[in-house]
Amino acid sequence: MGILTRATRNIARRKTRALLVIVALSLALAMIVSIPPSITASQEATQKTIDNLTTAAKIVASTVNMAATQMDCNLPLTLRTDAGPYHNETTFERPLMNITEYSNLTYVQHVTYVVPVLEQRAYDWPYTVYGVPLDDATLLSSYPILLPANITAGRNLQAGDSGVVVLHERIANHFGVAVGETVNIFGRDFEVVGIEGQEALNTTYATMSLSDAQAITNTTGQASTFIVFADSVDNVYAVKEQIVGAYPKLTVTIAQTLLNQVYQMQRQTNEQLQQAHETMNQIESTGIVEMGIITIADSAIILFIMLYTVRERTKEIGTLKALGASNTTILGQFMLEGVLLSLIAGIVGIVIGIFGATSLANILLPQPITQTGIGITTSGSGTWGGSGSLTAASISVTITPELMLFGLGFSVLLGALGSLYPAWRAARIRPAEAMRYE
Amino acid sequence: MNELVLKIENLTKTYKLGKRDVQPLIDLNLEVRRGEFTAIMGPSGSGKTTLLNLIGCLDKPTSGSVLIDNIDIARLPESQLYKIRRDKIGFIFQNFNLLPYLNARENVELAMELAGKFKGQRKQRALELLATVGLSEREQHRPQRLSQGEQQRVAIARALANDPAIILADEPTGNLDKNSKQEIVKLLANLNQKQGATIIMVTHDEHIAASAERILFLSDGKIQEKQA
Numbered sequence: 001m002g003i004l005t006r007a008t009r010n011i012a013r014r015k016t017r018a019l020l021v022i023v024a025l026s027l028a029l030a031m032i033v034s035i036p037p038s039i040t041a042s043q044e045a046t047q048k049t050i051d052n053l054t055t056a057a058k059i060v061a062s063t064v065n066m067a068a069t070q071m072d073c074n075l076p077l078t079l080r081t082d083a084g085p086y087h088n089e090t091t092f093e094r095p096l097m098n099i100t101e102y103s104n105l106t107y108v109q110h111v112t113y114v115v116p117v118l119e120q121r122a123y124d125w126p127y128t129v130y131g132v133p134l135d136d137a138t139l140l141s142s143y144p145i146l147l148p149a150n151i152t153a154g155r156n157l158q159a160g161d162s163g164v165v166v167l168h169e170r171i172a173n174h175f176g177v178a179v180g181e182t183v184n185i186f187g188r189d190f191e192v193v194g195i196e197g198q199e200a201l202n203t204t205y206a207t208m209s210l211s212d213a214q215a216i217t218n219t220t221g222q223a224s225t226f227i228v229f230a231d232s233v234d235n236v237y238a239v240k241e242q243i244v245g246a247y248p249k250l251t252v253t254i255a256q257t258l259l260n261q262v263y264q265m266q267r268q269t270n271e272q273l274q275q276a277h278e279t280m281n282q283i284e285s286t287g288i289v290e291m292g293i294i295t296i297a298d299s300a301i302i303l304f305i306m307l308y309t310v311r312e313r314t315k316e317i318g319t320l321k322a323l324g325a326s327n328t329t330i331l332g333q334f335m336l337e338g339v340l341l342s343l344i345a346g347i348v349g350i351v352i353g354i355f356g357a358t359s360l361a362n363i364l365l366p367q368p369i370t371q372t373g374i375g376i377t378t379s380g381s382g383t384w385g386g387s388g389s390l391t392a393a394s395i396s397v398t399i400t401p402e403l404m405l406f407g408l409g410f411s412v413l414l415g416a417l418g419s420l421y422p423a424w425r426a427a428r429i430r431p432a433e434a435m436r437y438e
Numbered sequence: 439m440n441e442l443v444l445k446i447e448n449l450t451k452t453y454k455l456g457k458r459d460v461q462p463l464i465d466l467n468l469e470v471r472r473g474e475f476t477a478i479m480g481p482s483g484s485g486k487t488t489l490l491n492l493i494g495c496l497d498k499p500t501s502g503s504v505l506i507d508n509i510d511i512a513r514l515p516e517s518q519l520y521k522i523r524r525d526k527i528g529f530i531f532q533n534f535n536l537l538p539y540l541n542a543r544e545n546v547e548l549a550m551e552l553a554g555k556f557k558g559q560r561k562q563r564a565l566e567l568l569a570t571v572g573l574s575e576r577e578q579h580r581p582q583r584l585s586q587g588e589q590q591r592v593a594i595a596r597a598l599a600n601d602p603a604i605i606l607a608d609e610p611t612g613n614l615d616k617n618s619k620q621e622i623v624k625l626l627a628n629l630n631q632k633q634g635a636t637i638i639m640v641t642h643d644e645h646i647a648a649s650a651e652r653i654l655f656l657s658d659g660k661i662q663e664k665q666a
Binding site: 002006009010318322324325326327431435 | 491495496497516517520521523524527529531535537538539540548551553596600
């Protein structure tokens with residue numbers, strides 16, 4: 001029978017009180033052990049979102065740069081009149097340019113590529129033939145935006161292709177052809193290698209190599225547009241000025257609208273990133289505040305219960321002192337009772353935590369955000385970035401052995417903290433007064 | 439003539455009761471020899487318990503000295519006084535003051551545990567003491583399962599545990615029925631005669647006091663000895 005036995009028996013003596021205290025403390029300690037792993041799990045989930053968003057932001061940024069360096073150079077539209085079966089048909093037409101006449105475009109300072117493309121449409125045809133040079137593999141890999149995006153069947157065009165075509169879905173439907181079949185365009189048969197899906201902004205092109213397009217439309221050596229790429233966004237305006245200076249008739253169009261849309265996308269991604277960071281910080285600060293409150297509440301429970309116990313057992317303290325117990329012995333006994341009570345609650349709390357940490361985490365902490373539907377799509381004339389939407393997600397929390405030890409240590413600390421003052425008061429009670437106490 | 443175990447000189451105790459100063463003991467002098475059985479009588483409020491508390495180091499005197507085995511306890515700090523209580527004093531209270539969550543043997547052992555005695559040693563001694571007070575069969579019983587007389591006997595065994603210089607008994611029969619009173623008085627007298635225990639007993643019961651070899655009266659803060 002030592003100090004530990006006395007402490008244990010004193011706790012056991014008032015079962016209902018001890019039980020209530022243990023229930024209250026154990027719930028609080030279950031929260032204490034659940035919060036740190038919940039913070040970690042939430043932060044991991046949020047960090048994943050942040051990583052995804054960062055990746056998206058990088059893609060958007062590179063797309064911005066690529067799109068921003070692009071300029072379309074062509075001659076102003078003219079009216080064209082064709083003889084129709086019943087009457088003349090008048091349409092707007094893009095005048096063609098002899099490629100050789102514009103060979104100096106390549107020498108304009110800060111220009112990396114000059115890409116002649118041909119856009120030709122017969123008035124009675126429901127589609128436009130679009131020719132892209134397919135002889136430069138480096139160009140195509142550097143500027144994938146030159147080729148159709150959103151291939152839904154078959155493959156895209158590639159360097160060296162000839163006699164093949166990628167059809168817009170509507171054209172394929174019009175002719176009733178599928179990948180691998182042949183379609184006759186401007187009197188020549190082409191093998192359909194890919195189908196381009198329908199998108200809001202893309203044009204109904206039959207895309208083929210520039211030389212094929214020139215051949216079937218009898219426009220060899222000609223182009224309707226020069227797509228010029230500058231070496232950086234900063235030099236776009238300078239390049240434009242030089243081109244207009246050298247070729248006053250040319251209209252140079254910068255992809256301003258597209259740029260604005262891409263910038264908006266970037267802003268949106270940044271906002272979402274910020275939101276994710278804020279959530280992460282909020283999770284941590286909420287967790288810390290809650291742990292602080294629980295710690296104080298726990299200590300307060302132990303403090304008040306032990307103060308009550310000391311008051312209730314004043315006469316016993318007097319007896320112990322009369323029998324020769326030192327102040328240290330009294331202090332030790334009452335502190336041990338507080339620690340023991342807290343430790344039992346800690347063990348119960350850990351068991352509750354093992355089974356209920358996930359539920360507790362979802363109740364106690366703001367839910368981390370996860371991001372869905374991230375993606376970048378490109379279409380014929382530009383590139384679109386999409387960063388999807390942010391949604392709240394629940395997390396799964398596990399109590400590790402380290403956390404169990406932390407929980408036990410924490411409950412010992414709480415018990416010691418909460419019972420320190422009551423135990424000190426018990427030790428300081430003057431024996432004569434304690435003996436008189438009823 | 440036995441040596442002095444207690445010597446009180448010019449002991450005065452003053453304390454405040456509300457705004458009033460109360461002085462239950464004034465320049466009190468008392469000597470007790472080893473092996474004496476002394477009864478202190480006096481009306482309620484005469485300062486009997488105050489005197490016992492001062493001898494038992496539960497309270498500190500306002501002035502004067504209290505020497506137990508030549509140690510002036512009036513000058514000792516609390517950090518030393520608990521040792522005097524533990525090693526020199528054995529207390530017997532009117533309300534027994536047993537710890538309800540310990541059984542009879544453990545209550546007796548408690549005093550020895552506080553004195554740092556080993557488990558085997560204190561268990562054997564506790565059983566011997568319980569046998570002395572006639573409670574060998576009751577060692578496993580907690581106080582609530584003992585009669586009041588039995589509880590007081592456990593308390594007496596506990597008071598003897600560390601072989602104290604003085605046993606202080608404060609109205610030890612105050613809460614007992616007639617039969618139990620006789621038993622306890624007999625037991626105390628026996629301890630005094632057979633084991634040579636020095637007992638100072640406070641009582642207001644003349645019959646109980648009569649069992650002591652020396653009877654003192656406390657009134658007006660001073661001791662008067664009843665002449666045989």
